[in-house]
Amino acid sequence: MWLPLLGLIFGVMLGVLTDIQIPSVYENYLSIAVLAALDTMFGGIRAQLQQVYDDKVFISGFFFNILLAAGLAFLGVHIGVDLYLAAIFAFGVRLFQNIAVIRRILLTKLDNRRLKKSENS
Amino acid sequence: MNNNQRTKKPSPFTRKYMIILTVCIITGFIIGFSYNSSKDKRTLSSASPYYEQENQYREELIVQQERNKELTDELAELEKKIRGYEKEYSSNEVQYERNIKEAQQLRLLLGIGSGEGKGIKVTLQDADYNPASTNPNDYIVHESHIFKVLNELKIAGAEAIAINGQRLKMNSYISCNGPVITVDGKQYPAPFVIEAVGKQDILLSALELTGGVFDQLLNEHVVVTFEKSELIQMQSINEEG
Numbered sequence: 001m002w003l004p005l006l007g008l009i010f011g012v013m014l015g016v017l018t019d020i021q022i023p024s025v026y027e028n029y030l031s032i033a034v035l036a037a038l039d040t041m042f043g044g045i046r047a048q049l050q051q052v053y054d055d056k057v058f059i060s061g062f063f064f065n066i067l068l069a070a071g072l073a074f075l076g077v078h079i080g081v082d083l084y085l086a087a088i089f090a091f092g093v094r095l096f097q098n099i100a101v102i103r104r105i106l107l108t109k110l111d112n113r114r115l116k117k118s119e120n121s
Numbered sequence: 122m123n124n125n126q127r128t129k130k131p132s133p134f135t136r137k138y139m140i141i142l143t144v145c146i147i148t149g150f151i152i153g154f155s156y157n158s159s160k161d162k163r164t165l166s167s168a169s170p171y172y173e174q175e176n177q178y179r180e181e182l183i184v185q186q187e188r189n190k191e192l193t194d195e196l197a198e199l200e201k202k203i204r205g206y207e208k209e210y211s212s213n214e215v216q217y218e219r220n221i222k223e224a225q226q227l228r229l230l231l232g233i234g235s236g237e238g239k240g241i242k243v244t245l246q247d248a249d250y251n252p253a254s255t256n257p258n259d260y261i262v263h264e265s266h267i268f269k270v271l272n273e274l275k276i277a278g279a280e281a282i283a284i285n286g287q288r289l290k291m292n293s294y295i296s297c298n299g300p301v302i303t304v305d306g307k308q309y310p311a312p313f314v315i316e317a318v319g320k321q322d323i324l325l326s327a328l329e330l331t332g333g334v335f336d337q338l339l340n341e342h343v344v345v346t347f348e349k350s351e352l353i354q355m356q357s358i359n360e361e362g
Binding site: 003004005007008009010011012013014015016017018019020027030031033034037038040041044053055058059062 | 136137138140141142143144145146147148149150151152153154155156157158159
């Protein structure tokens with residue numbers, strides 16, 4: 001389980017160290033991309049914990065979510081409606097849901113372990 | 122869940138782990154990138170009370186910088202021009218000096234500058250009264266005699282010529298007016314002293330050619346005397362009244 005964490009840290013370092021300046025016009029896209037990526041990641045973790053994890057769903061969800069969000073933002077910028085809010089809303093809600101599920105699963109697991117320990121002792 | 126993990130640990134480079142790794146790297150990259158790009162923005166907005174003022178100053182600064190840039194461009198252009206001139210000058214320096222010398226020479230010939238130097242002095246004098254001759258024209262100095270001397274002197278390279286102290290210009294005129302000659306409107310009687318600045322030897326030898334000016338003058342009963350002079354001074358035509 002350490003490999004993804006190392007990858008995350010590596011990615012953050014890479015992003016911080018790269019010195020590319022993007023125009024402020026595209027910062028909306030970036031924020032949505034961040035949200036989509038986070039959402040997909042937590043979704044993956046949740047799936048793993050719920051043991052319904054699937055490679056294809058995970059990887060396709062990751063890229064498709066990012067592309068969809070960016071496309072929505074693009075459309076919104078061009079027709080003058082803040083459509084990216086929809087993406088942010090959807091992703092935000094899903095993010096919170098996913099995190100809540102993960103928390104519950106972890107809590108139940110912790111409880112189970114404690115029960116086991118008490119039974120063993 | 123725990124068991125599940127333990128079974129997977131021996132081979133961490135399965136397809137699933139690689140995919141997770143890729144996704145994590147991309148996510149991290151996006152996060153880091155956005156953090157990085159919003160950093161300067163955050164520092165900017167942290168001074169929000171003075172934001173307007175700062176903005177104003179910044180605009181002023183930009184205007185000044187643009188002006189600076191304009192001026193710098195102008196300066197560069199002018200320097201380039203100067204450099205061009207300098208280059209031209211340095212390449213033409215030899216020619217430039219030559220031009221100055223030539224200008225001096227021309228000025229001397231024109232009589233604008235005062236002439237001074239070694240030279241010769243030729244004196245033309247009427248012959249003594251000859252009772253045998255009835256025509257006084259036979260023994261007085263005519264303008265043609267003076268012309269001969271002047272032309273010979275000029276051809277021989279005289280730099281400045283004066284008659285009886287009257288400097289000759291390029292467009293001076295000499296006319297015969299009975300017993301006197303008129304140089305640029307001023308009348309001079311005999312004897313006529315022609316002064317010439319130049320190389321003495323050359324001038325004299327030019328005048329003394331066999332069958333040359335002196336011989337012709339002597340044939341026409343003109344008394345010619347000449348002397349070398351170490352220092353002949355001539356005023357420029359501007360100094361004359």
